[in-house]
Amino acid sequence: KNQVEQSPQSLIILEGKNCTLQCNYTVSPFSNLRWYKQDTGRGPVSLTIMTFSENTKSNGRYTATLDADTKQSSLHITASQLSDSASYICVVSGQQAGTALIFGKGTTLSVSS
Amino acid sequence: NAGVTQTPKFRVLKTGQSMTLLCAQDMNHEYMYWYRQDPGMGLRLIHYSVGEGTTAKGEVPDGYNVSRLKKQNFLLGLESAAPSQTSVYFCASRSQNTDTQYFGPGTRLTVL
Numbered sequence: 001k002n003q004v005e006q007s008p009q010s011l012i013i014l015e016g017k018n019c020t021l022q023c024n025y026t027v028s029p030f031s032n033l034r035w036y037k038q039d040t041g042r043g044p045v046s047l048t049i050m051t052f053s054e055n056t057k058s059n060g061r062y063t064a065t066l067d068a069d070t071k072q073s074s075l076h077i078t079a080s081q082l083s084d085s086a087s088y089i090c091v092v093s094g095q096q097a098g099t100a101l102i103f104g105k106g107t108t109l110s111v112s113s
Numbered sequence: 114n115a116g117v118t119q120t121p122k123f124r125v126l127k128t129g130q131s132m133t134l135l136c137a138q139d140m141n142h143e144y145m146y147w148y149r150q151d152p153g154m155g156l157r158l159i160h161y162s163v164g165e166g167t168t169a170k171g172e173v174p175d176g177y178n179v180s181r182l183k184k185q186n187f188l189l190g191l192e193s194a195a196p197s198q199t200s201v202y203f204c205a206s207r208s209q210n211t212d213t214q215y216f217g218p219g220t221r222l223t224v225l
Contacts, residue, residue, distance in 0.1 A: 004155065032212060043117070043203050043216030044156075089155070093212055101214070103155030 002027040004092050004104035012110045017080055021107045023073040023090030031093040035064050035075045038087040038106065047075070047088075080111045115139055117217035119204050125223045126194045134189040134220050136204030143209045145187040146171075147179060149200040150219075156203065162187055163209075194224045 004025045013019050025033070032051045036044035048057045048064040050073070056065050061078045077084055090104040117138045126132055136145065143164050148156040158171030162181040176198060178190045187206075191198060201221050205214040 034213070041219070043205075043218050045216070046213050049213060101158070103157075105153060105155045 002092075002094060002102050004090055004102045006088075006090050006104040006107050008107060009105070010108040010110070012112060013080055015080060015082055015111050015113050018076065018078050019080060019109065021075045021077075021088050021090075021109070023075070023104055025071050025073070025090070025092045025102070025104075027071075027092040027094050027102050029094060030068065030071070033064075033066055033073050033093070034091045035062070035073075036089040036091060038089060040086070044089055077109075080109075082111050082113060085109060085111045117204055117206055117215050119202075119217040119220050121220060122218070123221050125225065126191075127225050128195060130194050131190070131192050132194065132222075133191075134202055134204075134222075136187045136189070136206075136217060137185055138187075138204075138206040138215070139185060140206060140208070140215065141184070142206035142215075143184070144207045144214075145181065146205040146214065147177070147187065147189045148203045148205065149173065149198075150203060151200050159189065159202075194222075196224045198222065199224045 007022045034049045035047045038044040050066045052068040063076045066073045087106040087108050089106040092102045120135045146161045147159040150156050157173045160179040162168045165184040168179045180188045201219050204217040207214045
């Protein structure tokens with residue numbers, strides 16, 4: 001069964017600190033992996049997208065890594081800010097035509113001052 | 114350019130009532146989607162459309178119907194609402210040239 005598992009479920013860090021979120025998936029065949037940020041009460045917004053041939057992708061203070069062999073991805077947030085408080089969702093796409101997105105349950109990050 | 118918009122933002126229904134959620138996008142996207150998001154679960158696909166006049170079932174289609182009469186609009190209908198349909202509903206769209214989906218702000222629906 002195609003699954004996307006994220007850890008930890010929730011995380012609290014101090015402003016200015018770094019953190020890493022994990023995503024493991026069993027989706028096969030694999031097309032690409034995305035990380036979305038979802039602020040409370042808002043829709044998800046895409047942060048990064050990586051195909052199986054890409055190992056790392058950055059978007060400002062966000063850096064995503066992908067190991068297609070072990071089916072693992074991580075999202076590293078550098079120098080966290082209060083505005084980083086949100087849910088981070090890992091989304092994996094299979095190679096079926098159209099719509100085969102498998103969503104993780106998300107990691108809820110809280111950045112405190 | 115408003116992106117993806119959803120109406121209404123909030124709604125409370127009684128069991129058995131019907132309603133329609135409207136999604137509109139102004140990006141000329143071919144693909145449109147309806148998801149529901151429940152606590153402790155990832156987003157789940159209800160129905161989707163790959164073009165005007167076409168719709169298809171997703172992972173959790175039961176109890177919902179959809180229509181795509183115009184390219185820019187995707188309607189989600191609940192004919193007889195049930196408490197199990199209490200959820201936050203998200204619409205998304207994407208171009209056929211990219212995999213990135215753009216999400217609306219969501220509709221919070223409560224069925225009593």
